[in-house]
Structures are given as structure tokens and as C-alpha cells.
């Protein structure tokens with residue numbers, strides 16, 4: 001077996017001899033070396049231990065590697081070696097949905113530690129959705145008072161009685177941000193517009209096209225409650241919210257959501273129709289892109305760029321300055337966005353979604369990752385920033401379940417994003433992961449049992465059926481069909497124009 005390290009380094013040269021761990025703890029000599037790549041390092045284990053790095057992230061990454069080697073090589077001896085390492089992808093992210101279920105600051109910190117152990121460097125924090133608004137915004141107190149609570153929860157076949165809610169105060173946010181900063185992890189907050197907006201509209205109904213009152217949602221799936229994308233009042237709200245958000249997050253990127261935004265309201269809103277005419281927008285897909293472009297333009301003055309889910313590129317007029325995060329649908333659109341000079345983060349749902357059951361997405365599936373995006377010009381491939389693993393929490397009610405869903409798949413994705421593409425032996429990955437799961441256990445993070453990692457075909461089918469039976473009631477299936485029809489209609493708008 002290889003050295004007990006995940007993600008496996010770019011280059012490992014084993015040298016003769018062993019290094020005996022001294023009784024009083026190991027002593028490391030550090031050297032700053034600007035020729036080393038960002039986040040990269042050189043670790044030499046010989047007569048002594050030497051770490052060379054250009055930046056603080058590189059130093060931390062070297063220490064993460066060293067800790068794994070020291071703890072998991074047998075006995076008090078480690079093999080002498082020289083490691084040259086740097087990430088393949090610069091974006092190695094983990095997304096946590098804190099809306100469908102709420103996780104405490106302490107739980108989030110534990111998850112961040114678990115991710116950072118595998119050199120993930122982005123924490124994408126999903127903070128707003130139909131079922132709750134989870135970040136304090138001083139100017140709009142009703143987002144907390146009304147928008148952060150739902151009367152009960154009813155996801156698929158899981159019914160949880162009793163009011164459910166939670167909100168992160170600005171101090172909570174600062175605490176998470178500082179915690180991530182110490183670990184060289186970028187925090188990307190996600191504030192969803194224009195879809196997944198039911199909680200916003202429950203608090204401020206006049207931000208929708210028709211102003212009808214709605215309630216914070218108690219169920220999953222796609223909701224038609226979108227904000228009105230053509231009204232001044234709505235734009236002012238979006239800007240005011242974001243100007244408080246940008247102050248809290250020192251990172252350069254803000255996620256604007258933008259997935260699953262049904263166009264029903266905009267098609268029936270005289271104001272939206274007028275806006276489309278005035279701005280030469282041919283259909284509602286272009287209208288959504290136009291909205292996103294305006295918000296992205298606003299963020300620019302704060303030195304921030306926007307990220308959106310890949311649904312938002314369907315209008316073809318999204319600015320290439322906005323990064324798209326691919327999760328499902330026509331991959332050609334992503335190629336088109338890249339070829340225009342745009343960027344993408346890969347979160348393909350069948351590969352990287354951690355909320356899927358292990359029957360649907362086996363460890364070996366996540367480990368395979370993706371090869372290339374067909375149709376991308378070679379000179380545009382650098383726009384593929386990396387990989388992110390989203391963890392949606394409709395069916396995840398507590399931290400233990402979170403850990404179960406996340407590991408080992410998040411570690412598999414972390415290795416895919418960091419290590420050389422030629423590294424494809426999933427069995428070797430699993431052997432290393434088994435050793436390292438002791439480190440996770442110390443954080444109270446218990447991975448799924450090995451028997452689930454790669455099940456036989458019949459068991460996978462059975463497991464997938466069980467998942468869908470659990471996730472979907474008859475009512476959900478009807479809603480799902482309605483959504484499919486809606487998407488077909490969207491495709492028609494496009495073809496007609």
C-alpha cells in the first residue's frame with residue numbers, strides 16, 4: 001500500500017531508511033520558498049523533517065500530510081521520503097444545507113475540521129431556502145422573526161411535528177468565518193434568489209409578482225414562489241441584504257443560488273413582461289440571466305464575484321464573469337459558458353451529491369469523478385475550477401447522519417480534486433480511508449459502514465428503491481411531474497424564439 005495519506009500527494013519518492021519518532025515529539029524545520037505552487041509544499045523525511053512552502057495554506061497542508069503519516073505508519077518509525085505536492089484543482093469544496101435542517105456552530109466547526117483534514121478548501125454555506133432563512137439581516141428583522149421558522153417539517157415520509165427553526169447571528173457567522181480562516185478555508189455564503197424564496201416571501205410578501213401571502217414551506221421539492229425580478233423594490237431588497245452579507249464574509253465569492261426558479265409568475269406579471277420588452281429579452285430564461293447579471297454587477301463594487309447553480313445559464317445571456325456550478329442538466333450549456341470565458345465548479349448530482357444513498361452513489365462512483373467536459377476548448381479548460389460535494393439535508397436530522405452521508409464519499413471527492421488524475425485505484429483509496437477514519441472518529445465523525453460503500457447491483461437497486469419510497473409520497477410524485485412539464489415548457493420558450 002501507499003503511504004497512509006488522503007488526498008494522495010502528487011509525487012512521493014520513498015528513500016532508504018526510517019525516521020525514528022523522538023520521545024519528546026517531532027521537531028520540524030520550516031522553510032519559506034516562493035517557487036512552490038500555491039497551497040503546495042515539499043516535505044522531506046530524512047535525518048530530520050523539513051517542510052518547504054510558499055504560503056500559509058501550503059504549510060498547513062504539509063502538516064496535514066505529516067500528521068497522517070506519523071499516526072498511521074506502524075510503530076514509532078516512519079519511512080524516509082520526499083513528497084512534492086500541490087493541488088490539481090484549486091476549488092475543493094463542501095456544501096452544507098443548514099436550512100432543511102439546522103446545524104449548530106459547534107457541529108459546523110467539526111464538519112469543517114473533518115473536511116480540512118482532507119485538504120478541502122471551500123465551505124459553501126447554504127443559508128436560505130423555501131423552508132427557512134438562516135442569517136441575521138439587521139435591516140429586515142422579519143427574515144428572522146417570520147422567515148426562520150416553520151410550523152412543522154414534512155419531507156417525503158419523514159414527519160417532524162413541532163415548530164422548527166434557527167438562525168445564525170452575525171457573531172455566529174464571524175465565528176465560523178474566523179474558524180475557517182485559521183484553516184485556510186474560504187467561506188462562500190449562499191443567499192438564494194430568485195427561486196427557493198418562500199421564506200423571504202413569507203416575511204415580505206410584496207417582493208413577489210402578485211404580493212399574495214405565503215407561509216414558510218414545510219416540505220421539499222420545487223416551489224413556484226419566486227421574487228419579482230423586474231421590480232425596483234425587489235432589487236433594492238436584494239442589494240440591501242447583500243450589502244450586509246458582503247461585510248461578514250471576507251472571501252471574494254458570493255453564491256446567489258438561482259436553481260429551480262419556475263417562470264410561472266414572471267410569465268403572468270405585467271411588470272416583468274414590460275421589462276422583458278423594454279430590454280429586448282426574448283423569454284423568461286433570459287430574464288433570469290438578466291437579473292443575475294444585474295446582481296453580479298452590484299457585487300462587483302465590493303470586489304466580489306457571483307456563483308450560481310447551472311440552471312441559471314439556460315438563457316445563454318449570463319455574463320461570463322458569473323461562475324456556474326454544474327449539478328444537473330445539459331452539460332453542453334456548461335461547455336458554452338466555459339468557451340465564452342466563464343468558469344464552472346463541478347457538483348454533478350449523480351457523482352458528488354452526498355445526500356444520495358450509497359446505493360445510488362457508491363464510493364467508487366464518487367471516486368471516479370469526471371474526466372472532461374465534452375466540447376470545451378482546450379484553452380478554456382482552466383475555467384473548470386474544481387469539485388464540490390453538496391450535502392442537502394431534507395432527510396438528515398442530526399449530525400451523526402450528516403457524517404454517515406458525507407464519509408467516505410467526501411474524502412473520495414477530495415482526493416479526486418487534489419491528486420493526479422492517473423490515481424484510479426478505489427480499493428487502495430478505501431484501505432487508506434479505513435486507517436484514517438480513526439482521525440475522523442476523534443472528531444465524533446463516524447463514516448458509513450464499509451458494507452455500504454460499494455454494494456452489489458441488486459442491493460444497490462433495492463437501496464435506491466428504498467430511498468425513493470422514503471423520499472416521495474404520492475403528492476411529491478405529482479409535484480415532480482408538474483415540474484417536469486414546466487421544464488418542458490421552458491425548453492419550448494427557448495425553441496420558439
Ligand code: TNX
Nearest residue numbers: 259260309327355392393394
Ligand atoms: C435540488 S441541487 C436542489 C436542492 C435540493 C436537492 C436535493 C440544487 C441546486 N437544488 O434544493 O435539496 O435537489 O433534493
